[in-house]
Amino acid sequence: MQAQILVSGRHQTIRFAARELARHLAWATGRRVPVVNEDRGQAGTPALRVGLCRAFDIAPPASVGGDDDWICLRGGKQGVVLCGSNPRSVLFAVYRYLRELGFRWVRPGGRDETVVPGIRNAFPDRIRIAEQAAYRYRTLCIEGACSEQHVVDLIDWQAKHGLNGYFIQFDFGSGFWKQWYEHRRNPFRKGATPGPDRIRKIVARVVREIEKRDLCFERMGHGWTCLPLGVEGEGWDPTRQRVPPAKRRWLAEVNGNRDLWGGVALNTNLCYSNPAVRKAMARAVTEYARRRPEVSAVHLWLADGSNNNCECERCRKARPSDFYVELLNEVDASLTAAGLLVKIVFLIYVDLLWPPERARFRNPDRFVLMFAPITRNYLESFADARRERKRMRPFKRNRLVMPRSAGENLAYLRAWQKVFRGRGFDFDYHNIWACYYDLAQFTLARVLHRDIRALRAVGLDGLNSCQNQRAFFPHPLLMHVLARTLWDPRRPFDAIVRETFGDAYGRDGQKAAAFFAELSRLWKPLFHPLHQPVPDRPRRARARRNLERIPGLLRSGRTLVRKNRRQADAVVARSWAYLEAYLDLMDRLVPAFRAYVDAAPDTRQAFERATEFLWRNEPRLHRVLDVYQAVGVLEQRVAEAEAVRADACAGSEAVV
Numbered sequence: 001m002q003a004q005i006l007v008s009g010r011h012q013t014i015r016f017a018a019r020e021l022a023r024h025l026a027w028a029t030g031r032r033v034p035v036v037n038e039d040r041g042q043a044g045t046p047a048l049r050v051g052l053c054r055a056f057d058i059a060p061p062a063s064v065g066g067d068d069d070w071i072c073l074r075g076g077k078q079g080v081v082l083c084g085s086n087p088r089s090v091l092f093a094v095y096r097y098l099r100e101l102g103f104r105w106v107r108p109g110g111r112d113e114t115v116v117p118g119i120r121n122a123f124p125d126r127i128r129i130a131e132q133a134a135y136r137y138r139t140l141c142i143e144g145a146c147s148e149q150h151v152v153d154l155i156d157w158q159a160k161h162g163l164n165g166y167f168i169q170f171d172f173g174s175g176f177w178k179q180w181y182e183h184r185r186n187p188f189r190k191g192a193t194p195g196p197d198r199i200r201k202i203v204a205r206v207v208r209e210i211e212k213r214d215l216c217f218e219r220m221g222h223g224w225t226c227l228p229l230g231v232e233g234e235g236w237d238p239t240r241q242r243v244p245p246a247k248r249r250w251l252a253e254v255n256g257n258r259d260l261w262g263g264v265a266l267n268t269n270l271c272y273s274n275p276a277v278r279k280a281m282a283r284a285v286t287e288y289a290r291r292r293p294e295v296s297a298v299h300l301w302l303a304d305g306s307n308n309n310c311e312c313e314r315c316r317k318a319r320p321s322d323f324y325v326e327l328l329n330e331v332d333a334s335l336t337a338a339g340l341l342v343k344i345v346f347l348i349y350v351d352l353l354w355p356p357e358r359a360r361f362r363n364p365d366r367f368v369l370m371f372a373p374i375t376r377n378y379l380e381s382f383a384d385a386r387r388e389r390k391r392m393r394p395f396k397r398n399r400l401v402m403p404r405s406a407g408e409n410l411a412y413l414r415a416w417q418k419v420f421r422g423r424g425f426d427f428d429y430h431n432i433w434a435c436y437y438d439l440a441q442f443t444l445a446r447v448l449h450r451d452i453r454a455l456r457a458v459g460l461d462g463l464n465s466c467q468n469q470r471a472f473f474p475h476p477l478l479m480h481v482l483a484r485t486l487w488d489p490r491r492p493f494d495a496i497v498r499e500t501f502g503d504a505y506g507r508d509g510q511k512a513a514a515f516f517a518e519l520s521r522l523w524k525p526l527f528h529p530l531h532q533p534v535p536d537r538p539r540r541a542r543a544r545r546n547l548e549r550i551p552g553l554l555r556s557g558r559t560l561v562r563k564n565r566r567q568a569d570a571v572v573a574r575s576w577a578y579l580e581a582y583l584d585l586m587d588r589l590v591p592a593f594r595a596y597v598d599a600a601p602d603t604r605q606a607f608e609r610a611t612e613f614l615w616r617n618e619p620r621l622h623r624v625l626d627v628y629q630a631v632g633v634l635e636q637r638v639a640e641a642e643a644v645r646a647d648a649c650a651g652s653e654a655v656v
Contacts, residue, residue: 003079003122008038008051013087013214017094018050021082024098027111028119046123047079048097052090060085064132067216069164073097075127088164088214095160100127104503105160106571107472107624108153115503115571131488135455137425137462138486139165139218143432144468145179145628148202153623154469155209161483165216167299167464170223171288172203175235179628186615186627211294218345218464219292221299226265228280236304239265250277252303252310254398267305272323273314278330286334289342297343297368300331306350307398318359319395321352325359325419332366345370347427350402353412354395355419369416369424371460373409375402378434379443379527381450382406386458410458417459426451426460431467431478436633437527439589442520445477449493452485462486473625474582475516475575476504505579506572508564512579515557519586522546522553526593529637531644535599543597550590557583578624581617588613592634599641599648607638 003025007018022033033048038055041047053060053072058081060070070085071093082097084090102117140158142151155166169176177199178184183191194202210217226233228250231241239260243251251258252269261268270277289298302324309320328346335342349372361367385407392411393401403409417424430448438444452463463486471479480500484491501509525543530536561580567573592606600606611631618627 002045003033003048004041004045005033005035005048005050006038006041007035008049008055009087011087011214012212014051014090016212017082017087017091020091021048021050021094021098024103024114024116025119025122027114027116028101028103029122048122049079049081049083050090050094051083052087053083053085056081056083058083061132067136069133069162071096071129071131073100073127073129075123079123080127086214088159091159091213092162092164095162096129096131097127100129104571105157106504106575107476108150108157109623110153110156113571113574115569133162133164133487134489135425135452135462135486136423137165137464138163138483139167139216139425139462139464141167141218141427141464141466142169142173142176142469143466143629144176144470144626145184146176146469146626147180148177148205150180150469150623151206152209155206155213155215157479158483159213159215161480162487163483165218165296165464166206166210167218167221168203168206169221169299170234171220172199172234174199175237177202178235184628185631186618188615189618207294216296217294218297218299219295220288221301221347222266222304224281224284224300225268225270225303227284228270228277229265231265233266236264236266238263241265250274250280252308252315253312254308254310261303261305261308267303267308269303269309269320271310271312271315272302272320272327273310273312273317278323278327281327282330282334285331285344286338286340289335289340290338295342297345299345299347299370300328301347301349302352306402307400309351309398311397316397319354319357321354322356322359324352325356325361328367329359329362332363335366336363343368347372348412348416349374349427351400353403353409354392354400355412355416361420361422364420364422367420367422369420369422370427370464371409371413371416371424372427372466373403373406373413374429375404376409377405377528378430378437378447379524380406381447381454382410382458383450383454385410386454413458413460424460425462425464426455427464427466429466431465431471431482432629433633435468435471435478436630438520439474439523439586440516440520441475441478442517443524443527444520445481446493448478449481449485449496452482453489456489468626468629470622470624470626472623473578473621475512475578476500477516504572504575506564506567506569506575508560511560512575515553515560519550519553522550526597529640530597531599531640535644540597543593547590547594547597550586554583554586554590578621581621585610585613589634593637596637596641599645601645603641603645604638607634610634 005018005022018035022035025033058072064070064085069089071089072083074081082093084093104115107113181191181194183189223233229243229247250270345368347370388407390407390411434444477500481496484496497513501513505512525539530540564576588610592610595603595606614627
């Protein structure tokens with residue numbers, strides 16, 4: 001294949017896009033494809049032209065704004081034009097073109113996880129694609145335990161799938177890095193705590209990877225309540241630093257005490273009716289934005305946790321959200337005075353779900369609403385509930401009962417949307433804990449697909465996925481649903497399933513999909529805890545019956561693995577190897593959950609056989625599975641069973 005890549009423009013992302021195109025074509029053809037500036041191309045040689053739309057006199061639709069992602073692919077006699085409305089869209093156009101040629105990026109990991117087609121013609125003259133991403137906010141957020149390479153690989157993967165933003169919680173996200181490098185809770189691996197300099201170097205590389213792809217970059221979140229106190233707010237570990245005596249009066253007064261909430265600074269609210277507190281926070285945000293010009297949006301959240309707000313006489317005169325909006329207005333005024341244009345993301349979450357009664361935004365254009373329904377039910381979607389007209393529960397300071405159903409959560413969003421009419425997005429948690437409650441993930445994937453489809457109807461412009469950075473086990477469906485549906489919510493769920501499993505598992509991909517779909521269906525009674533607040537007897541009976549059927553299904557899965565174990569394509573072979581490891585895990589989890597259903601005395605020992613398997617196999621699973629998070633969820637199940645058994649022994653309702 002004789003060809004050349006002509007690049008128009010000097011932006012680093014456009015030039016990176018051209019290099020990515022050349023690299024992939026070299027994999028497929030075995031030949032080097034030269035990358036040269038547009039004005040130095042070889043006349044008469046077919047060309048792939050890469051650049052912004054305006055470089056080729058191509059105009060996006062008038063509705064496309066500067067932050068919107070629009071791509072255009074046009075083939076003709078002289079080659080193919082690959083262009084976009086902004087630099088990252090140029091990169092998206094290149095990856096879309098490569099997808100049209102047959103490339104697939106199944107999991108993070110570069111060449112090792114790329115399905116590479118054989119290419120005879122890289123110049124399909126009939127190619128005509130012009131698309132705008134359906135949602136503006138298509139963002140991944142750091143969570144869980146992760147290494148530098150885990151995050152770099154995920155950022156590489158997300159750009160290949162059109163996800164346009166990355167969010168580092170806190171300034172450096174120190175807690176997430178420490179959980180991996182310390183190998184917390186893993187009895188079979190020794191770790192070491194990365195120091196501040198090491199963490200700064202890790203984050204500096206992550207930032208370079210974000211900037212290389214021109215992704216939207218968001219930062220901070222919880223932690224602003226710690227800075228005015230002079231204590232660290234980089235994670236949920238107990239705080240060793242002392243609050244200066246002069247600032248203890250800034251702490252929220254709860255039950256008559258002004259102290260760190262549970263000993264954790266990050267979970268400690270402040271006395272927001274105090275003007276000095278708000279002024280100190282506004283000053284901290286302004287200084288941060290001045291030092292971080294690369295950040296496109298700063299998240300300004302209050303403390304984590306719930307029912308932990310100040311009860312002093314002044315704070316009782318208004319809801320926490322009233323003082324929160326006052327704070328946001330003061331931050332806006334401070335940023336405006338400093339000439340800083342950065343967006344501020346504000347949070348609707350736990351106690352802040354109840355909107356302000358009196359306070360209003362003075363400059364709504366500065367802000368972006370973030371709806372974080374962390375207490376929601378993940379067996380029902382927003383699509384199921386968007387027409388429901390649920391009511392908010394009464395506001396009772398520090399005695400709040402959080403909404404559970406999707407419909408209830410949307411009631412709080414609608415109430416806030418009466419106060420704030422600007423842009424907003426969903427900040428959601430499908431891929432952090434719920435993915436370990438639906439261990440086959442098909443039920444959850446359907447809910448995620450329907451959630452994303454419904455976002456526009458509920459007044460939101462996308463999703464920021466608060467999630468584990470390794471979320472591709474036992475299969476990659478959740479992540480492919482996330483990316484494909486955020487770009488085009490019209491794409492049917494079944495089409496994404498067919499493509500994802502065909503790419504990952506080859507000729508028997510649809511059989512693998514059917515296996516996981518049936519296992520997810522059988523697992524559904526076990527999705528929510530069975531024993532809280534009281535034992536759910538009908539669901540427990542269904543769980544028992546279904547657990548008896550699962551071993552037969554697992555045996556059929558092993559038959560599939562034996563048939564497909566030897567594959568010429570390394571990506572496909574790796575998918576079947578992961579399925580085999582999953583079956584080994586399920587052989588241990590099924591008896592563990594039998595014990596859990598009955599709150600049996602040996603529940604802990606049964607689960608320990610499964611968690612030991614996970615910890616021992618972390619070296620071969622770590623690229624696709626966050627074992628730290630998975631084990632944490634399994635340990636919650638043990639705690640539930642032990643609690644109900646303790647109640648039974650104390651004379652409460654019988655367990656069985």
